[in-house]
Amino acid sequence: MSEKRQHVPTVRLRRLAAELRHLRAGAELSREDVSEKTGINVATLYRIEKARARPQKRTLIALLDLYEVQDPLRDELVSISRGTSDQGWLRPYHSELPEEYTAYIGFEAEARSMRNYESLFVPGLLQTEDYARAVIKGTLPTASQREVEQRVQARMERQALLAKEQPLQLWGIVDEASVQRLVGGRGVMRRQAQHLLDVLEEPHVTLQVITFDKGAHAGMAGSFVHMDFQDPADPELVYVDNLAGDLFLESEVEIRRYRSMFEHLRAVAQSPKESSDLLAKVAARD
Template sequence: MSDRRQNPPTVRLRRLAAELRRLRSAAALTREEVSEATGINGVTLYRIEKARARPQKRTLVTLLQLYGVSETQRLDLLAVQSGSNDQGWLRPYHSELPEEYTAYIGFETEARTVRNYESLFVPGLIQTEGYARAVIKGVLPTASHKEIEQRVQARMERQGLLVKEPPLQLWAIIDEAAIRRLVGGPTLMREQARHMLQVTEAPNVTLQVIPFEKGAHAGMTGSFVHMDFPDPADPELVYVDTPAGDLFLEADAEIRRYKSMFERLQAVALGPDDSADLLAVATEARD
């Protein structure tokens, strides 16, 4: 078996996979029936439908013929297939980062809107370099200096999405614990709070804080990110970072559940103006 690292999936590859799953379902065919009718290996078909493999053009043409798609749709999906490996966001050092993280960076790069709830951390897109370095050192105590600096560099590069044209729309909700915990010490946290106040002046960035006084809330089960993309045909995505590994969720029921959870958190959190006031108070308290 090759130990060559595979490229992470792209938004276009996920879109193609989702459409092929939908077309097979509409044709009322099982994977086994498709494999028998086309000669396409069942494992290969499974990997294609899970966005783990890019179908060769002849394989895609065979599937589309079986599913009876229109000529317009065939040309559209062939165009998606031809660009499904495009990963212009990759940097040389990204090969040193965990595969799940490079996949996340790729999805985030192509997203239109990111809705991020964090219970313990300041969201990566609005962290200062000092805070990012302190967090990474604390969370990954065995990481080498090189590994830490690569992750810090990746995090700082991601923030360019907020100022590109058109900019990424970011809606972040954080628990008050994220701004009260002294990551790196009082001075660093003052800088971080001031940075958040500055960043949230941009019209594409919204920040809400859930104060301690609100008590228990739906977000206490853990942090998550919900993304959608400029093309409505591209499936929405939820990312959950767990101790057992990173999860990328895309089933309709899962997307609805996390969207509903985010809406509940929006309702319980302070509004953007009151959240800014709380940040300002936290900054003054450490002066």
């Protein structure tokens, strides 16, 4: 994989991009109009508005002047811009991981709460090391041992989010297939089920299972993660991972759709207590 430094968008960069898009729309200007009035290249403006580039200070000031932005919003956006490069959670070796994955790691580290539906896997933040290794080897059959171990290490490090002073609030929903499939063998699955039972003792972690007898349900279309952040002004984010590629969704229509889908899944799933009872049976198997 490439050793060059990757661009990983942060929550603050996304917030700045969203504000600049909103301001341009409010001024009823196209990107071409802005380019003509400021001299900012259209491609550069596109990258700034898509959170793919941090604007230089003079570029940001030119945009704020054009949009006639006054304090306190003006000062706030300049301040946000100064902090958009903060990616302190990422480790040096993460530059060797896929860019979409490192972006996800960065967003996850800044999230206040997460709602995660998984159709086939135990959520990554709740996986044991043995289970994670078996999953990664199984789903990435061409990965080298080094690549597998890097991903396992990253997955284990991510779990520190559940143990910090103000832990991530995690609500997971899984299809029963995720706890019944023998990933790594019976011993691995017994230890994984027991680990889930241990983690679920924490008040900030909830897990529900949708049992096979529920039949078809809204989550069968695929897994997703819905995150929100400490500052209410930071836009919510939905992450979808599939064979076609990783998607980060942030429009209000998309956020509402996935928020509604998660509520439907919560309603059809077993209660947290019933789900723990099922996990206890898996943990007790020979």
